[in-house]
Amino acid sequence: MIYADNAATTKMSRVAIDTMMECMEKNYGNPSSLYSIGQEAKEILEDARKTVAEVINADPSEIYFTSGGSEADNQALLTAARLGKQKGKMHIISSAFEHHAILHTLDRLELEGFEITLLDVHEDGLVRPEELEKAIRDDTCLVTIMYANNEIGTIQPIAELGEICRKKGVLFHTDAVQAVAHIPIDVKRENIDMLSSSAHKYHGPKGVGFLYVRKGIRVANLIEGGAQEQGKRAGTENVAGIAAMAAAIKEMASNMEENAEKLKKHCDRLIEGLKEIPHSALNGDPVKRLPGNVNFCFEGIEGESLLLLLDDKGIEASSGSACTSGSLDPSHVLLAIGRIHDVAHGSLRLSIGEDLTDEDTEYIISSVRDTVEYLRSFSPVWRDLMEGKKEFIL
Numbered sequence: 001m002i003y004a005d006n007a008a009t010t011k012m013s014r015v016a017i018d019t020m021m022e023c024m025e026k027n028y029g030n031p032s033s034l035y036s037i038g039q040e041a042k043e044i045l046e047d048a049r050k051t052v053a054e055v056i057n058a059d060p061s062e063i064y065f066t067s068g069g070s071e072a073d074n075q076a077l078l079t080a081a082r083l084g085k086q087k088g089k090m091h092i093i094s095s096a097f098e099h100h101a102i103l104h105t106l107d108r109l110e111l112e113g114f115e116i117t118l119l120d121v122h123e124d125g126l127v128r129p130e131e132l133e134k135a136i137r138d139d140t141c142l143v144t145i146m147y148a149n150n151e152i153g154t155i156q157p158i159a160e161l162g163e164i165c166r167k168k169g170v171l172f173h174t175d176a177v178q179a180v181a182h183i184p185i186d187v188k189r190e191n192i193d194m195l196s197s198s199a200h201k202y203h204g205p206k207g208v209g210f211l212y213v214r215k216g217i218r219v220a221n222l223i224e225g226g227a228q229e230q231g232k233r234a235g236t237e238n239v240a241g242i243a244a245m246a247a248a249i250k251e252m253a254s255n256m257e258e259n260a261e262k263l264k265k266h267c268d269r270l271i272e273g274l275k276e277i278p279h280s281a282l283n284g285d286p287v288k289r290l291p292g293n294v295n296f297c298f299e300g301i302e303g304e305s306l307l308l309l310l311d312d313k314g315i316e317a318s319s320g321s322a323c324t325s326g327s328l329d330p331s332h333v334l335l336a337i338g339r340i341h342d343v344a345h346g347s348l349r350l351s352i353g354e355d356l357t358d359e360d361t362e363y364i365i366s367s368v369r370d371t372v373e374y375l376r377s378f379s380p381v382w383r384d385l386m387e388g389k390k391e392f393i394l
């Protein structure tokens with residue numbers, strides 16, 4: 001089996017599993033308790049805080065543990081919205097292809113009276129800094145732009161965007177769930193005020209993540225209760241999960257360059273091989289993308305059918321077209337980069353892992369090629385295209 005859906009979630013690393021097991025067995029104390037096993041658990045938490053802070057060049061006091069990326073996104077947006085409201089600033093800028101944890105939170109803030117501007121991400125899947133600069137107003141309280149897109153993998157010019165926000169005195173948040181531990185991030189150098197991360201996207205466990213908030217920004221809490229996490233996130237801490245997250249991020253950070261190089265080599269070969277399929281196209285900028293992401297559209301086929309047949313061949317991948325409760329809406333990400341519905345439906349996302357081999361890469365290419373050809377052989381859309389009743393787009 002070839003697992004090529006690491007953007008959805010990753011397999012836990014050996015070190016993360018071992019750390020978690022050991023912590024569950026030995027360190028079951030409550031970090032708020034004063035006796036030894038409580039204090040030992042507290043120490044594990046603070047060590048983990050240091051470890052994750054270091055990876056993004058933050059101070060440990062700027063790290064708030066959460067239940068994952070979605071919670072961190074919600075908390076960041078609520079924090080900026082509360083601060084904005086106090087100053088009468090009710091305008092927020094984001095992009096058209098954010099994760100739903102951002103977009104749906106923005107929908108809610110809009111109902112509460114905030115005005116939302118979504119920046120265009122253009123055909124290459126990249127926000128233009130000059131367009132951000134133009135969109136910022138006197139009443140803008142937040143700019144939130146994802147570090148790297150979870151579907152097409154494009155990496156935004158975060159340092160440039162951060163610089164603009166800092167100059168204009170606007171808070172800048174980035175959903176860096178796909179980027180942390182995969183590519184280098186420096187919150188200070190890039191002028192990032194808030195950043196979201198999730199452990200299960202870098203071989204840690206599900207249900208744990210963190211929010212970085214720059215010192216001096218008053219964090220709004222989503223969950224009221226005890227005084228955990230500087231009083232900003234109540235609830236007895238997920239000690240084993242947090243310890244495992246730290247173990248996972250540490251291993252990934254120390255191999256980051258090597259991993260990226262390996263992934264990029266495989267992805268370059270995948271892109272080269274898949275491009276040979278007629279009427280296909282790579283989605284997103286060919287260079288400014290995550291090292292492990294390949295996203296293609298193939299004209300005349302349905303992404304879901306492609307996925308199911310690839311699954312039969314032992315390849316687990318994903319399609320941009322999420323089939324939710326019977327409605328077949330194509331991916332908002334692919335629509336945002338200008339793919340029309342028909343084309344967006346025929347998409348394939350391969351998010352490969354560090355353990356992929358050269359043979360796996362060749363097997364993926366030949367399997368996708370054969371399967372696309374097979375699906376086209378009985379696709380009415382493909383027949384119309386071939387007979388000239390419809391125009392090819394790709």
Ligand SMILES: *Cc1c(COP(=O)(O)O)cnc(C)c1O
Nearest residue numbers: 068069070099101150177178198
């Ligand atoms: C996975 C993901 C999230 C959600 O993280 P969870 O930990 O699953 O809540 C948010 N944003 C992006 C970009 C993601 O890829």
